[in-house]
Each structure stands twice: as structure tokens, then as C-alpha cells.
Amino acid sequence: MFVKQIEIRELRMRLTHPFETSFGSTQDRHVVLLRVSDGTLAGYGEVTAAEGPFYSYETWETAWHVLRDYVIPSVIGRELHAKAFGDFVRGIRGHNMAKAGLETALWDLEAQIQGIPLWKMLGGTRSQIDCGVSIGIQPSIDKLLAKIDTEVKAGYRRIKIKIKPGWDIDVVRQVRAAFPKIDLMGDANSAYTLSDAGVFKQMDDYNLMMVEQPLHYEDMIDHAKLQKQIETPICLDESIHSADDARKAIGIGACRIINIKLGRVGGHREALAVHDVCRDHGVPVWCGGMLESGIGRAHNVALSAQVNFSLPGDVSASRRYWAEDIIDPPVDVSPSGQINQREERGIGYSVKEDLVERLTVRTQVFSA
Ligand code: OSB
Numbered sequence: 001m002f003v004k005q006i007e008i009r010e011l012r013m014r015l016t017h018p019f020e021t022s023f024g025s026t027q028d029r030h031v032v033l034l035r036v037s038d039g040t041l042a043g044y045g046e047v048t049a050a051e052g053p054f055y056s057y058e059t060w061e062t063a064w065h066v067l068r069d070y071v072i073p074s075v076i077g078r079e080l081h082a083k084a085f086g087d088f089v090r091g092i093r094g095h096n097m098a099k100a101g102l103e104t105a106l107w108d109l110e111a112q113i114q115g116i117p118l119w120k121m122l123g124g125t126r127s128q129i130d131c132g133v134s135i136g137i138q139p140s141i142d143k144l145l146a147k148i149d150t151e152v153k154a155g156y157r158r159i160k161i162k163i164k165p166g167w168d169i170d171v172v173r174q175v176r177a178a179f180p181k182i183d184l185m186g187d188a189n190s191a192y193t194l195s196d197a198g199v200f201k202q203m204d205d206y207n208l209m210m211v212e213q214p215l216h217y218e219d220m221i222d223h224a225k226l227q228k229q230i231e232t233p234i235c236l237d238e239s240i241h242s243a244d245d246a247r248k249a250i251g252i253g254a255c256r257i258i259n260i261k262l263g264r265v266g267g268h269r270e271a272l273a274v275h276d277v278c279r280d281h282g283v284p285v286w287c288g289g290m291l292e293s294g295i296g297r298a299h300n301v302a303l304s305a306q307v308n309f310s311l312p313g314d315v316s317a318s319r320r321y322w323a324e325d326i327i328d329p330p331v332d333v334s335p336s337g338q339i340n341q342r343e344e345r346g347i348g349y350s351v352k353e354d355l356v357e358r359l360t361v362r363t364q365v366f367s368a
């Protein structure tokens with residue numbers, strides 16, 4: 001396809017509730033969207049970088065800079081397939097979230113041109129995906145228990161709670177006592193070191209599906225040491241940026257599960273490669289979330305159709321995040337905790353262009 005025009009926009013969107021992790025709280029999101037056109041059709045992608053360099057070094061502002069000055073100039077006016085995007089930006093180190101914003105838009109456009117749903121073009125087979133929720137750190141345990149109750153009643157198939165030092169073992173104990181049967185996990189977002197192994201040994205008593213990224217955001221070695229000391233499977237999030245990372249982490253026993261995020265790995269092509277490495281090693285994967293608008297969410301849904309996404313992901317309904325999402329229809333979750341893939345072409349949801357325009361605070365257009 002011919003990359004005739006690329007539009008980059010920054011939107012301000014307020015989450016219905018603040019979301020707190022071990023590295024901080026966020027509510028007012030800066031959502032960077034990419035719209036790429038061949039002159040006839042358009043594809044959309046989302047940059048999942050956060051408001052500050054806390055989950056990773058990228059922010060919405062670094063993504064804008066890297067896209068404007070390096071990524072977009074590498075592909076504008078070129079003839080390419082979405083799967084070849086990585087070859088055009090190979091010289092740009094890191095900044096995977098910036099790259100993924102454009103890469104995913106190119107996949108949407110290519111699926112639009114072919115007139116097929118993206119999930120099918122990617123080779124996905126799951127026409128329904130299993131959904132979990134990620135619940136941020138709450139002001140009190142009672143509030144957390146009430147949130148879990150709401151989500152379990154809504155049908156979600158797995159509950160993830162955020163943990164940090166001081167909000168960990170006692171919280172897990174009380175959640176387990178109140179909900180003995182639910183599929184439960186904890187996500188530490190790198191808040192611990194190997195000297196905290198005792199905390200995770202205690203967690204072994206509460207039948208957690210997994211503990212996500214307990215240690216440093218660049219580490220694999222200490223995770224392997226921790227995994228040897230505990231029974232609960234470790235799931236890596238922050239540490240995995242590529243299929244090569246996945247191969248190394250699995251090889252040294254640093255994890256037994258991997259969370260795949262499109263932004264963190266640079267887009268659909270690398271996400272599929274991570275998926276395949278995990279599948280070949282018998283390691284299940286699930287799709288992570290980054291508090292996306294409907295556009296990033298729709299890409300997550302499409303990716304989750306891959307066969308080895310055998311665990312419920314952090315892909316949940318639009319209404320959990322936004323009073324009004326920017327796609328139509330919003331992403332909806334069934335009472336049995338699943339999202340149905342759509343048969344419409346591309347990401348399968350249409351973008352509410354009027355609403356996007358109202359939420360936009362800056363735009364830049366690049367034309368061939
Ligand atoms: O670690 O998975 C994470 C949100 C922001 C940054 C990191 C993470 C998260 C979530 C939320 O857990 C997932 C979601 O509901 O989108």
C-alpha cells in the first residue's frame with residue numbers, strides 16, 4: 001500500500017476513575033492517535049505511552065517527537081506492507097510505543113484495503129476472547145472488595161489487583177478470604193527486589209494464577225532466581241520488549257507466563273513473534289492493557305484472537321474507562337466475560353471522528 005498521508009493527534013481524555021499502580025496514579029490521559037491513509041481508506045493506531053516516564057521511559061511527548069522527527073519520515077510516501085514496517089525503522093532504537101502507534105495503524109489500513117477483519121488477517125482463530133480486569137490500588141480494602149464484587153458479578157473471568165510494598169500480602173489474604181474461588185493474580189509493576197522473596201513465598205499460600213513483574217523493569221536474572229524459590233508462576237510484563245527477550249526469559253526460567261502489550265513490543269508483528277516463541281515453549285500468554293481508548297482497545301481485541309492467548313487478558317469494556325469512548329460501538333463484554341470479534345473490516349469498530357476532533361488539542365499532518 002502507498003503511505004500517502006499520516007496524521008498525528010493528541011487528545012485529552014479523562015478516565016472515569018483514577019488508576020493507581022505501584023508507580024503512581026493517573027486520570028487525565030494524553031492519548032496520541034495515528035491516522036494513516038493511502039488516499040482512499042484510513043487506518044487508526046494508538047500510542048500507549050503514559051503521562052510520565054514511570055511504566056517505561058516513553059511518554060506521550062517523547063512519542064510525538066520520535067514519530068514526527070524519525071518514524072513518520074521513514075515511511076511517508078513509501079510503498080510497503082504493514083509487516084515490513086519494522087524494516088523501515090530498524091535504525092531507531094527503542095521507542096516501541098511510538099513505533100507501535102503507526103505500525104498498528106498500518107495493519108488496520110491494510111486489512112481495510114483487503115476488506116477483511118484485522119484479527120483474521122493476523123491469523124487469529126478466537127472469535128470470542130476471555131476478559132479479565134486490572135483493579136488499581138484502592139484507598140481501603142473494603143473499597144477493593146467492593147470493586148472485585150462488581151467485576152465478578154459483571155462476568156469478568158480473572159481479577160488482577162495491583163500490589164506494592166505495604167499493600168500486598170495482607171490484601172491478598174483478605175481478598176482470598178472473601179473470594180475463595182476466583183481466578184486471582186497480583187501485579188507489582190517492579191516494586192520489589194530479590195530481598196523481598198519472603199513476601200512472594202507467603203503469596204504461595206493463596207493460590208494465585210500468577211504474580212506479574214515483581215522485580216526490576218529491566219531484569220530477568222533475579223526473576224529467574226525468585227521463580228526458583230516460589231511456586232506461583234511469574235508473569236513478565238515490563239521486561240519483555242521482543243521475541244528475543246521472551247526466548248531468553250523462558251530459557252533461564254525467569255517466567256512461566258508472558259503478558260503481551262502491543263506498545264511495549266512495537267506492534268502486531270513483534271507481538272505475534274512473542275506469541276509464537278511462547279507457544280513453541282508451552283508458555284501461555286495474555287494481552288495486557290494500558291488504559292487505552294477504543295482504538296488501542298480494538299487492536300488488543302484483534303491480537304487476542306491468536307491461539308496461545310489462552311488466559312484472560314486485561315482487555316475489558318470501554319465503559320470501565322470512559323464515559324464516552326471514541327469508537328462505535330464501544331467495546332462491550334458479555335455477561336459471561338467475553339468480547340466477540342467483529343466481522344467488519346480492519347479493527348472492526350468505526351472511529352467517532354467528531355468526538356475525536358472535540359477532544360483533540362494538537363494535530364500535525366504529513367503528506368507525500
Ligand atoms: O502493568 O499492566 C500494567 C496500566 C497502566 C500501566 C501498566 C499497567 C496497567 C494496567 C491496566 O494494569 C490495564 C488496563 O486495564 O488497561
Ligand code: MG
Pocket residue numbers: 187189212213237238259288
Ligand atoms: Mg503489568
